[in-house]
Amino acid sequence: MAKELVFGHQNPDTDAIAAALAASYYLNKKGLDTEAVALGAPNDETNFALKYFGVKTPRIIDKADTKEVVLVDHNEAGQSVSNIKDLTVTHVFDHHKIDFKTSAPLFYHAEALGSTSTILYGFFKKDGIKIPKDLAGMMLSALISDTLLLKSPTTTDVDRQVIKELAEDAEISDYDKYGLELLKAGTDLSKKSEKDLIDGDAKSFQFGNKTYRIGQVNTVDIQSVLARKDALKKEIETENKEKGFAGFLFVITDILNSNSVALYFGDDQTKIESAFNREFKDDVIDLPGVVSRKKQIVPPLTESFN
Amino acid sequence: MAKELVFGHQNPDTDAIAAALAASYYLNKKGLDTEAVALGAPNDETNFALKYFGVKTPRIIDKADTKEVVLVDHNEAGQSVSNIKDLTVTHVFDHHKIDFKTSAPLFYHAEALGSTSTILYGFFKKDGIKIPKDLAGMMLSALISDTLLLKSPTTTDVDRQVIKELAEDAEISDYDKYGLELLKAGTDLSKKSEKDLIDGDAKSFQFGNKTYRIGQVNTVDIQSVLARKDALKKEIETENKEKGFAGFLFVITDILNSNSVALYFGDDQTKIESAFNREFKDDVIDLPGVVSRKKQIVPPLTESFN
Numbered sequence A, B: 001m002a003k004e005l006v007f008g009h010q011n012p013d014t015d016a017i018a019a020a021l022a023a024s025y026y027l028n029k030k031g032l033d034t035e036a037v038a039l040g041a042p043n044d045e046t047n048f049a050l051k052y053f054g055v056k057t058p059r060i061i062d063k064a065d066t067k068e069v070v071l072v073d074h075n076e077a078g079q080s081v082s083n084i085k086d087l088t089v090t091h092v093f094d095h096h097k098i099d100f101k102t103s104a105p106l107f108y109h110a111e112a113l114g115s116t117s118t119i120l121y122g123f124f125k126k127d128g129i130k131i132p133k134d135l136a137g138m139m140l141s142a143l144i145s146d147t148l149l150l151k152s153p154t155t156t157d158v159d160r161q162v163i164k165e166l167a168e169d170a171e172i173s174d175y176d177k178y179g180l181e182l183l184k185a186g187t188d189l190s191k192k193s194e195k196d197l198i199d200g201d202a203k204s205f206q207f208g209n210k211t212y213r214i215g216q217v218n219t220v221d222i223q224s225v226l227a228r229k230d231a232l233k234k235e236i237e238t239e240n241k242e243k244g245f246a247g248f249l250f251v252i253t254d255i256l257n258s259n260s261v262a263l264y265f266g267d268d269q270t271k272i273e274s275a276f277n278r279e280f281k282d283d284v285i286d287l288p289g290v291v292s293r294k295k296q297i298v299p300p301l302t303e304s305f306n
Helices: A014-029 A044-052 A116-126 A133-147 A157-169 A175-185 A194-199 A222-226 A229-243 A269-276 A293-305 B014-029 B044-052 B116-126 B133-147 B157-169 B175-185 B194-199 B222-226 B229-243 B269-276 B293-305
Strands: A004-007 A034-038 A068-072 A088-094 A099-101 A107-110 A203-207 A210-219 A247-254 A259-266 A284-287 B004-007 B034-038 B068-072 B088-094 B099-101 B107-110 B203-207 B210-219 B247-254 B259-266 B284-287
Touching: A004 A014, A014 A034, A014 A044, A014 A068, A014 A088, A014 A116, A014 A133, A044 A133, A044 A175, A088 A116, A107 A116, A116 A133, A116 A157, A133 A157, A133 A175, A157 A175, A194 A210, A194 A229, A194 A247, A203 A293, A210 A222, A210 A229, A210 A293, A222 A247, A222 A259, A229 A247, A229 A259, A247 A269, A247 A293, A259 A269, A269 A284, A269 A293, B004 B014, B014 B034, B014 B044, B014 B068, B014 B088, B014 B116, B014 B133, B044 B133, B044 B175, B088 B116, B107 B116, B116 B133, B116 B157, B133 B157, B133 B175, B157 B175, B194 B210, B194 B229, B194 B247, B203 B293, B210 B222, B210 B229, B210 B293, B222 B247, B222 B259, B229 B247, B229 B259, B247 B269, B247 B293, B259 B269, B269 B284, B269 B293
Parallel strands: A004 A034, A004 A068, A068 A088, A088 A107, A210 A247, B004 B034, B004 B068, B068 B088, B088 B107, B210 B247
Antiparallel strands: A099 B099, A107 B107, A203 A210, A247 A259, A259 A284, B203 B210, B247 B259, B259 B284
16 A cells, blocks of 8 residues: 655645654654655755755655645645545644644644644654654754744744754754755745745635735845846736735745845735734835744734634 | 633533643643633533542633633534634644634644543653542543443543553552443433433534534433433424524433434434434434444534535
8 A cells, every 4th residue: 555645735845844754754663654745846945955964855746645644834725735635634743823624533733833843853752763863954954944043933942942952863063054054045036936936935825715825935135036026026916816816925034134024916905904013115015023924924914804 | 810721612521521620730730820610510420520539620611711721622613612712722632523723823732542631641641740649530530431431432552551540540440340330420311301411412513504413422221211202302403493503413322232323303314314324213313333423423424414
C-alpha cells in the first residue's frame, strides 16, 4: 500500500516543508509508514536550507493518492490538497487558527508557538526520539523563518529555548548568523515576476461568504517592491478575476526593521481600513510593527469582516 | 479577576465533569488560575462517583462570565455555553470529531482515545504532576463510563493501560467491580420522566443545514424503556417543535450485552436507515453491537446526511 502522505500548506514556506519532514520522521518512529511531500516547489529560502543541510527536496504533489493523510502547518481545506474532502485526516500538527471539520475523531495538536517545527520538537523530546542533524537543521530553519529570527510577535519563550536546542542538534554554533543568511536568501525579489511575488506565499481565507487572498513577501527594501505597484496591481486584478477572490491583500514586510506595508485590490476596502485603524493612500496601507500574517493580520481581518 | 472557567459539554456525563476537574487542576499546576464548572447537573452515575470519592459537585453555569475559557470533552459551539461566540477559547482537550473555528491560534489537543480523562492522564504523566486520589477516582470513573468498562469500540490500548494506573492512583483494587457498580448507578430509569430520559445525555449535531438531536440512555433492560415508547414519542415531538430540531434519535443501550435500539422522530428517516443499512419497524431501529454515539452513530449519520 502507498505510504500515508504528510504535507504542509500550498505555496510551502520553510516550516511547511520542515514540519512535514519532521512529522513524517516522528510518526515513522512511532510505527506508521509515512512519506513527507510538498504542495508546491520550495521557495528560495527553503532551498537555501535544503542545500545547506543536504536534504533532498520532498516529492511535489497537488492531489493525494492515499486515503489517509497527515496535515502539518495548516488545517483549513482551502490551503490543502485539492481532494482533501475525499480523504481521512489522521493527524494534524499546527500552530494556526482553526477552521476544521471532520466526521470522526482524530489526533489533533495545535499550540500557539512560533512554528509547527517548535511543536514537533516537543513531541520528539517527550518520546525521547533523537532528531538527526539534517532534520534538526531544517526544523531550526523553519523556526527562524516563521519567527523572523525570534522577532515576530508570535515568538514564545518555548521558541527561544527550542532554537538553542535545535541549533545544537543541527551543529550550528551561531544561529543568529545562520538565520540572517537564511532570511536574506529569501529576499532577492528582483529576479521574480509580479506573478511569482503575489503567488509565492499566498493563502486563501474565508471571511463571511467570500474568499480573500493574503500574500506576503519578505524584503530588506520595501521601496523597491512598491516601485512595481502598477504591475502588481495588474497581476492581482487578473488573479482576483480568474480565481474568484473577493480581494487580495499583498503584504510587504521589512525583515530588518520589523515593519510592513500592504497593497489591496478588491471589495470591502473599508473593512481592511477598520481592521487596522488606518487608511489606504494610493492603494497602500502602512502597517507599522506588523510582521505576522497569522497573529497581526488574519485576526483583525476576521473580526472586521465577521 | 474571575478565574478562567473550564467545562465539558451540556448535559454533562461523567467524563465532562471529571475532565473539567482534571484539566483545571492540571492547568493550575502549570500556572493558570482556573475553575472547573459544569453546564448542567451531574447525572446519577456521576453523582455516584462524586460521592464515592468525596468530591464536591462543580458549580453549575449555562453562560460563562469570563472572557477566556477552556473546553473539555467537546468542541462544537452547539454543545457549549450559550455565549461561546463571545468568548476566547484558550485550550481544548477533547476526544470527539472536530467542528471548530477560531480567529486566533490556541492550544488544542484531541486524540481518538476512550475518554478525555485518558488524554489528560497523559498530560499529567508527561509533566510529572501527581494526581490526587480523589481526582484519580473521578478520572477512572470517566474512563469506565465512556468506554462502558473497556467494552466500547472506542477503547484503545492506551485506555486499557491507563485504567490500571488510574485505579492504582485512586486506590481501587478491583476496577471491574467498581466499574459495574458505577455503570449500574446510571441505569435506574424507572424514576425518571420521559423528559429526563430524552434530555439526559442529548447533544445537538449539524447535518447539512439542520440541527438534529441525539440522546442516549444506558440500561440493563431495553424492553422496559421501549414499553414507554408512546410517552417518549410525545415528549420528543414536543421538544423537536419547541427547540427546532429537525429530528431526534433516542438510543437505548444495553450495557451488559453491548447492543442498542433507537427510536427516531423527525425528518429524513430514510437517511437514518441508509446510515445503518437497516429499517425502522414501528419507529424502532435495531443497532446490534452499537454502543458508542461518537464512533458508531455520529460518523455514519454524518456520511449519510452530507
